[in-house]
Amino acid sequence: MSNIFTEQPWIADTGPIAPALSGAEIAMHSRRSALKVLLSVVSIFFMLMIVAYGGRMLYQDWQPTPQISLLWANTGLLLLSSLCLQAALMWARADKVHWVRGALVGAGVLTVLFLAGQLTAWQQLTSMVLGDFSNPSVGFFFMITGIHGLHMAGGMVALVRAIRRAFGQSDARAMEHNVSNCALYWHYLLGVWLVVFGLLFTGNNFEILLRICGFI
Amino acid sequence: MFAAIVLLVLVLGTVVFHFLSPWYFTPIASNWSSMDDTITLTFVVTGLGFVLCNGFIAYCIIKFRNKEGRRAEYEPESVKMETWLTGLTTVGIAAMLAPGLLIWKDVVTPPDDAMQLEVLARQWNWSYRLPGEDGQLGAVAVSHTSEQNPLGIDPSDPFGQDDVIIYDPVMHLKVDQPVTFLLRSTDVLHNFTVPQFRVKMDFVPGQVTYIWAEPTEPGSYDLLCEELCGVGHYAMRGRVIVDTEESYAAWLADQPTFAETQAELSTDLVAGQAGYAVCSSCHGVNAEGNKAMHAPRLAGMDSEYMKRQLRHFKRGVRGTHEDDTWGRTMAPMAMMLGDAAAINNVVSYIGTLSGQAEFDDSTNLGLAAAVERYEPSASGDPAKSEALYLSTCAQCHGESGEGVWTVNAPALTGLEDWYLASQIKNFRDGIRGRHADDLYGLQMGLVANTMTDDQAIQDMVAFISTLENPQQPVTLAQQN
Amino acid sequence: MEHIAHDETSFVRPAEVGEMELYHAKTWLGKYVFSQDAKTIAIQYAATAIAIGMVALVLSWFMRLQLAWPNTFTFIDPAYYLQAVTMHGMIMVVYLLTALFLGGFGNYLIPLMVGARDMVFPWLNMISFWVYFTAVLLLAASFFVGGGSTGAGWTLYPPQAILPGTPGSEAGILLMLASLAVFIIGFTMGGLNYVVTILQARTRGMTLMRMPLTVWGIFVATVLALFAFPALFVSAIMMSLDVLLGTSFFMPAIMTMGSEADHVGGNPLLFQHLFWFFGHPEVYIVALPAFGIVSDLISIHARKNIFGYRMMVWAIVIIGALSFVVWAHHMYVSGMNPYFGFFFATTTLIIAVPTALKVYNWVLTLWQGNIHLTIPMLFSIAFLLFFINGGMTGLFLGNATVSMPLSDTLFVVAHFHMVMAVAPVMVVCGAIYHWYPKITGRWYHEGMARFHFWVTFVGSYLVFLPMHYLGIMGVPRRYFEITGTTFLPDSAQNVNASITIAALVVGVAQIVFLYNLIVSAFNGKKAPGNPWNATSLEWQTETTPPGHGNFGKELPCVYRWAYDYSVPGVEEDFIPQNVPPRNAQTEGAQ
The missing domain is CATH 1.20.120 (Four Helix Bundle (Hemerythrin (Met), subunit A))
Incomplete structure (x- = not known):
């Protein structure tokens, strides 16, 4: 392998050249790196919304979103579905087909429950006194949870495909690549949710953070 | 070869254009000459870079262009040369950046002796507020803002009572007195720019921004909004007049405080009736107007608008243009009204009048010939002007012609068609609204410019007469 | 210049498999309309971008006519003028230049120049174009809705963008925001493709440092776009919510048309920060591909290697990275905390150093060249x-x-x-x-x-x-x-x-x-396959125009960088990237 920092590109090759990758290998590497790039784009996306939220928080008239305890339960659901996928990945590596299928379906069901729970949380918030849109924190709540939910729903498309593939073949090791991509996505969105939930929607944690950083 | 020559011509042409063309900064009139110096420095450094780089390109084209048997050199890179070039560029850039940062420090720190002046920008006009004798500006809020309290000063705040209100786009400053402009907007983004002062800053609704300058040359300067703020952006003009100390004091003494503007709101209708006597000879006993005398109906006319026009007539801002025959007739009449209170009383009294004619004015034919110029053509086609009205006129005068007070745009419904036509023409032709102090007039003039031919004006008037103002149930059409 | 002679068979191991599975279109529709071939998609992108760009060009004529001879052309009223200004700017920056450089040149040149059969996700690539096409249609639709297209300036600053007093504050602005959101979704699909193709599908021997600068420029620009567009996406969502749901992200307590609006507590400057966090990198999203392409053009037509290739690559990367920390130089007079000015003026002028270096290297490439x-x-x-x-x-x-x-x-x-x-x-x-x-x-x-x-x-x-x-x-x-x-x-x-x-x-x-x-x-x-005697892989294809799959049976193997022009000791004044060292040698080189 050549080093991007030290390579002197004007010197033509004098050593043997690495063999070509197969089409399947290229496709596998490509999907993995596309997922990584996508997740970094998603990170920027959520980071910007968090920064905007923090910037708005610095104003005097700030009122935090009312607490919704259902969100804790939803967090648990998302955590479990993420664990399911991790388990599925383990079992895929250990070549235990039936276990993989079960874990994938479990993850799917838990995710659907999570989304339903989020919708219920929206309804609860709407019915609360402070839940009118002129309160900026409420606007942020709907926007950020909504966008996170859309990302989960998008992930479901990939998960459903993985499940169909899992039921269509008996070689668990062939599923590994798919399952590990789903697992990465789920872990990542769980992480995003924990940050968002922890900072923004569980009391004034973010304000404490801003205070520590010296912004207030 | 030809390419090299064209390149050289463009580069040298640029230099020649820079030095020989008459187009450059307007002369500075503030303390920010240091800003001009950094610009000159930047011109020197970048100009040199521009000429050298492009000159070198032209040289290369001439010297190294393809000829029979020519072969290029092979040289992948030269770290030494690249390091040198990077170093030189860094030095040049530092030479421009360092003075820039030093002066920026002055820009962001107003001096301690700067006086405070609040500028209120609103679609699409300017007003101002000075702190008054207590040296402190009173609290303000959008929720206090109304036609009676246009700056939105908190009536319960004692600091606000003595604030000096300048509800007019023309502001006066004292020469050699540093001013911190506190910029406040109640609707959208705007920008405060006096080209001769060099500094500028945006208004952001919801917060107060600032910029400071010290005017050094007495004179009259344009104030422009340079942040796109809607359809009227280009017509959002103001004026800053830099006075000597004495004339500034004289001007300031004439400006009302907030408490005074609130006191003016109570009116004396009896005095108003007496004052109206002289007006009634032309405008009619019931303010119904007299077309033959070219006196418009006043009943139903926007009262803040009438007050402003009376002040303008009195101060010679309106009715002084030599072609403005009827305005010139009005001006001496307005002189008869003593002070702001008298104007206020008369306008209040007009507000009580019915506008119904007691006799049929069509019998009064004496001045028919003079009126002809203003006769609206029967061929006015409302459909042709609807788009222009809705895209442009409605932005200030409202979709149903009801007028919008924050824009200082009077209601158009209730005005007679001949009067509307004549005034739009006057605005367009520069007969009205071109006095230096009549910036609302200038605004209307700029917009009237879009109606280049008279037919367009007839169409517009025809369209306006179809409007129904919900706040004013009796429309022009119905009255006629 | 010393080449070690190799026996070619030990030097290059044969390709072990048929490299990429290609989708072969069976119908006319699949071949020309919903094509998954990057080259066809590139032409679709370019044609759409140029078509909408022509609209923007005509709008600029209207602006110029009004400015030169005010009020002579009565169909241009102040509102129409602002609409023309806005649409001209937005179309040119986003829908023409961004789409043309990345969607057009990116799609055509990346696979060919790195030696790939196609983009790694051809289906996604096809969808990307049609999403872009939808965005263009939404944008064009805003010309025809009530109130017309938005006239808020291409920066779309609130509060005015969504208040009466600005043209198109009803449907126009919403269509614009929707169109931008759709554009960004489509672009993200395409962008993933470009980045991953460059990272994963380069042919054998094509190290990153051997890629033509065109690919580098498009690559870094795509990364910038992937990271910058989310800021525009977020602000478009927030502004739409302000309009549709009455939230107050960007809307403080204000008056509009003489009465108080319902909003309270929003911050217009937040939008400006988000917008320019996208907007400044956007400048480089347009400029970096241009930098890359022009480097190749100068090198090829001056028959000389690009001077300081490595420095050119790092300059592109550094400019791209710095472009994320200069955004507030668009906001010196915006009313933001003026002390930010010190930081942003400094970062901005620092960017001038790598940029100037690029200019020097272009000029030095001409020096001692053989300029055609x-x-x-x-x-x-x-x-x-x-x-x-x-x-x-x-x-x-x-x-x-x-x-x-x-x-x-x-x-x-x-x-x-x-x-x-x-x-x-x-x-x-x-x-x-x-x-x-x-x-x-x-x-x-x-x-x-x-x-x-x-x-x-x-x-x-x-x-x-x-x-x-x-x-x-x-x-x-x-x-x-x-x-x-x-x-x-x-x-x-x-x-x-x-x-x-x-x-x-x-x-x-x-x-x-x-x-x-x-x-x-x-x-x-009829043009020959390599009319400019250029070295990069797109000129070495078996057929011209390149067929489906770009290269012949086997993908080319790369032995050298793309700038072997006028190499001493070689008779021809260029050596294509896929020519092994031994074959390039002539009697003079031993």
């Missing part, structure tokens, strides 16, 4: 003039103090047109003329191309040079007309009129350009 004044070379030289000029005025505007008298004037307009409108367009034209023989297999009409070049080159300079001086005099931008001021001489109007005449002439020349491109594609002289 072909059409692509002429456009490259024109690019240099415009870019140097625009870069220099950037030093005025990047420096907070110097920029203050100039901000919001026509100086700014002239600056960004020089640096990110005309300069990249010069590269676009040069690139189209350069790759036209490869894309169509035919030559364009040389005379028409020269006419197009000279008129565009000289004309554009005559448009934008005097415009700086209008700005210096103090003429504000986005003004429907400037009469009624006391500080502007009457001659300012003559400057405006002359600019308009030049702009119209340049506009007409573009029609000649398009005519030449379309007609020559059918009637042009």
Whole structure:
């Protein structure tokens, strides 16, 4: 392998050249790196919304979103579905087909429950006194949870495909690549949710953070 | 070869254009000459870079262009040369950046002796507020803002009572007195720019921004909004007049405080009736107007608008243009009204009048010939002007012609068609609204410019007469 | 220069498998409309971008007509003028230049130049185009809705963008925001493809440091776009919610049309920060591909390796990275905390160093070269003039103090047109003329191309040079007309009129350009496979235009960088990237 920092590109090759990758290998590497790039784009996306939220928080008239305890339960659901996928990945590596299928379906069901729970949380918030849109924190709540939910729903498309593939073949090791991509996505969105939930929607944690950083 | 020559011509042409063309900064009139110096420095450094780089390109084209048997050199890179070039560029850039940062420090720190002046920008006009004798500006809020309290000063705040209100786009400053402009907007983004002062800053609704300058040359300067703020952006003009100390004091003494503007709101209708006597000879006993005398109906006319026009007539801002025959007739009449209170009383009294004619004015034919110029053509086609009205006129005068007070745009419904036509023409032709102090007039003039031919004006008037103002149930059409 | 002789069989191991599974279209629709071939998608992108760009060009004529002869053309009223300003800016920046450089050139050149059969996700690539096409349709639809398209300026600043008093504040702005959101979704699909193709699907021997600079420019620009567009996406969502749900992200307590609005507590500056966090990288999203392409054009047509290749690559990367920390230089007079000015003026001027280095390296590539004044070379030289000029005025505007008298004037307009409108367009034209023989297999009409070049080159300079001086005099931008001021001489109007005449002439020349491109594609002289004697892989394809799958049976193997021009000891003045060292040697080299 050549080093991007030290390579002197004007010197033509004098050593043997690495063999070509197969089409399947290229496709596998490509999907993995596309997922990584996508997740970094998603990170920027959520980071910007968090920064905007923090910037708005610095104003005097700030009122935090009312607490919704259902969100804790939803967090648990998302955590479990993420664990399911991790388990599925383990079992895929250990070549235990039936276990993989079960874990994938479990993850799917838990995710659907999570989304339903989020919708219920929206309804609860709407019915609360402070839940009118002129309160900026409420606007942020709907926007950020909504966008996170859309990302989960998008992930479901990939998960459903993985499940169909899992039921269509008996070689668990062939599923590994798919399952590990789903697992990465789920872990990542769980992480995003924990940050968002922890900072923004569980009391004034973010304000404490801003205070520590010296912004207030 | 030809390419090299064209390149050289463009580069040298640029230099020649820079030095020989008459187009450059307007002369500075503030303390920010240091800003001009950094610009000159930047011109020197970048100009040199521009000429050298492009000159070198032209040289290369001439010297190294393809000829029979020519072969290029092979040289992948030269770290030494690249390091040198990077170093030189860094030095040049530092030479421009360092003075820039030093002066920026002055820009962001107003001096301690700067006086405070609040500028209120609103679609699409300017007003101002000075702190008054207590040296402190009173609290303000959008929720206090109304036609009676246009700056939105908190009536319960004692600091606000003595604030000096300048509800007019023309502001006066004292020469050699540093001013911190506190910029406040109640609707959208705007920008405060006096080209001769060099500094500028945006208004952001919801917060107060600032910029400071010290005017050094007495004179009259344009104030422009340079942040796109809607359809009227280009017509959002103001004026800053830099006075000597004495004339500034004289001007300031004439400006009302907030408490005074609130006191003016109570009116004396009896005095108003007496004052109206002289007006009634032309405008009619019931303010119904007299077309033959070219006196418009006043009943139903926007009262803040009438007050402003009376002040303008009195101060010679309106009715002084030599072609403005009827305005010139009005001006001496307005002189008869003593002070702001008298104007206020008369306008209040007009507000009580019915506008119904007691006799049929069509019998009064004496001045028919003079009126002809203003006769609206029967061929006015409302459909042709609807788009222009809705895209442009409605932005200030409202979709149903009801007028919008924050824009200082009077209601158009209730005005007679001949009067509307004549005034739009006057605005367009520069007969009205071109006095230096009549910036609302200038605004209307700029917009009237879009109606280049008279037919367009007839169409517009025809369209306006179809409007129904919900706040004013009796429309022009119905009255006629 | 020493080459170690190898036995070719030990040197290159044979490709072990057929590299990529390609989707082969079976129907006409699948081949030409919903094509998954990056080359077809590239042409679809380019055609759509140029078509909507022509609309924006016509809008600029309307603006110029009004500015030169105010109120002569009565269909241009103040509201229409602002709509033209807004749509012209937004279309040119996002829907033309971004789409053309990344969707057009990116799709065509990335697979060919890195030696891949196609993009790694051809289906996603096809969807990406159709999503982009939808975005263009949404944008065009806004011309026809009630109230017309938005007239808030391409920056779409709230509160005015969504309040009465601004044209298109009802449906126009919503369509614009929706169109941008759709565009970003489509772009993200395409962008993933470009990045992953470059990272994963390069052919054997194509190390990152051997990629042509064109690929580097497009690669870094795509990464910038992937990271910058989310900011625009977030702000578009937030502004839409302010309109549709009555949230107050950007809307403080304000009056509108004489009465109090329902909003309370929003912050308009938040939008500006988000917008420019996208907006400044956007400048480089347009500029970096242009930098890359022009490097290749200069090198090929001067028959000389690009000078300081490694420095050029790192300059692109550094410029891209720095472009994320300079955004507030668009906001010196926005009312943000003025102390930010110190930081952003410094970062902005630092960017000038790598940028200047790139200019030096282009110029040094000409030095001691063998310059063929072909059409692509002429456009490259024109690019240099415009870019140097625009870069220099950037030093005025990047420096907070110097920029203050100039901000919001026509100086700014002239600056960004020089640096990110005309300069990249010069590269676009040069690139189209350069790759036209490869894309169509035919030559364009040389005379028409020269006419197009000279008129565009000289004309554009005559448009934008005097415009700086209008700005210096103090003429504000986005003004429907400037009469009624006391500080502007009457001659300012003559400057405006002359600019308009030049702009119209340049506009007409573009029609000649398009005519030449379309007609020559059918009637042009047949072109050989490598007419410029260039080294990079796209010129080494078996067929011209390249067929489905780009290369023949086996993908090429790369032994050298793309800049082996006039190598000493070699008879030909170029060595293609896929020529093994032994074969390139001649008697002189031993």
